[in-house]
Each structure stands twice: as structure tokens, then as C-alpha cells.
Amino acid sequence: RLMGGDMRIIAEVAARNEWWQATPARREVQQTLLAAPPAHSWGDHTGMDDTACERSVRERDVRDDLALALDGSIEMKSPAGFADVVTATEVIEVKSCRNWKHALGQVLAYHAFMSDKSKRIHLFAY
Missing domain, CATH: 1.20.5 (Single alpha-helices involved in coiled-coils or other helix-helix interfaces)
Structure with missing residues (x-):
């Protein structure tokens, strides 16, 4: 739209x-x-090209760190699936920047069942 x-x-x-x-x-x-991401959870990317580096960062690590920073819950079940992070005010979908279209569809679907919360997409590109 x-x-x-x-x-x-x-x-x-x-x-x-x-x-x-x-x-x-x-x-x-x-x-x-x-x-900078915590080295213990995402590893050392020294000498890696962008493609290898992005593959080495796992969505679940980004999701968990974001949930911790925002005091949110992870993998909250809804009729549309499992939302990555849900806070008191937001439903958040976490995706690699290359998968932004998937994040858009998912966050819209989750919001249909959590309309009291704001929609948010958190993209990462490490």
C-alpha cells in the first residue's frame, strides 16, 4: 500500500x-x-565477507537479545503462528534484512490477532 x-x-x-x-x-x-553484539553469542567475524558473516548470525540470537533489552517474551503463540518478540506494546518480527518481505507478512498476520499492539520489524544485517 x-x-x-x-x-x-x-x-x-x-x-x-x-x-x-x-x-x-x-x-x-x-x-x-x-x-556491537555480544561476542559470546554471535562470535568473531574478523576476516569474513558480508555473506558469510550474515549467515553466521542466527535470527534466534538477535531475537533473544532484543527480547532481553525490551523486557519482551519470545515465540508467543497466536492463531497466525509464533511471534518472535512480544512486549507490552509491540509485536516484533525479527529477520535478516534480505528477508524483509517475509517479516512484513508475518508481522501483519500476528497483528491481526494482537491489534492492541504496535507492529514492528527488526532487521539485522551482520
Whole structure:
């Protein structure tokens, strides 16, 4: 719908971006999310090309670290399947950046059964 020019979605994205830019803790949250992954869970990627590196990072490791950082629950069952991370306010699907289309479909399906929560896709590209 966004590609087709659905103006409501474009307006919602713009409003959320404006809210995010005004959030006082924005920098702290960004730094936490962008911090280097713990070496014990994702390993050393020295000397690896991008493709090998991406394959070495497992979705479940990213999911678990994100759930821990956000105080969320993992693999929450719904009629549409198992949502990667569910917090008090969000349903989150975690995927490698190359699989963003799959994440989009999944988060929309989960949201149909958790409409009180915001939809969120967390992509990683290590």
C-alpha cells in the first residue's frame, strides 16, 4: 500500500518519525540498539565477507537479545503462528534484512490477532 501511495500510511510514518525525533531518550535507545553484539553469542567475524558473516548470525540470537533489552517474551503463540518478540506494546518480527518481505507478512498476520499492539520489524544485517 505504501508503494501504491496510500497517503494514510505515509502520514502515519511521518507522524511517528516526528514523535521519535522529539523523544528525549532517542539517542540512548539508538545507541543501545546499534551497540556491537555480544561476542559470546554471535562470535568473531574478523576476516569474513558480508555473506558469510550474515549467515553466521542466527535470527534466534538477535531475537533473544532484543527480547532481553525490551523486557519482551519470545515465540508467543497466536492463531497466525509464533511471534518472535512480544512486549507490552509491540509485536516484533525479527529477520535478516534480505528477508524483509517475509517479516512484513508475518508481522501483519500476528497483528491481526494482537491489534492492541504496535507492529514492528527488526532487521539485522551482520
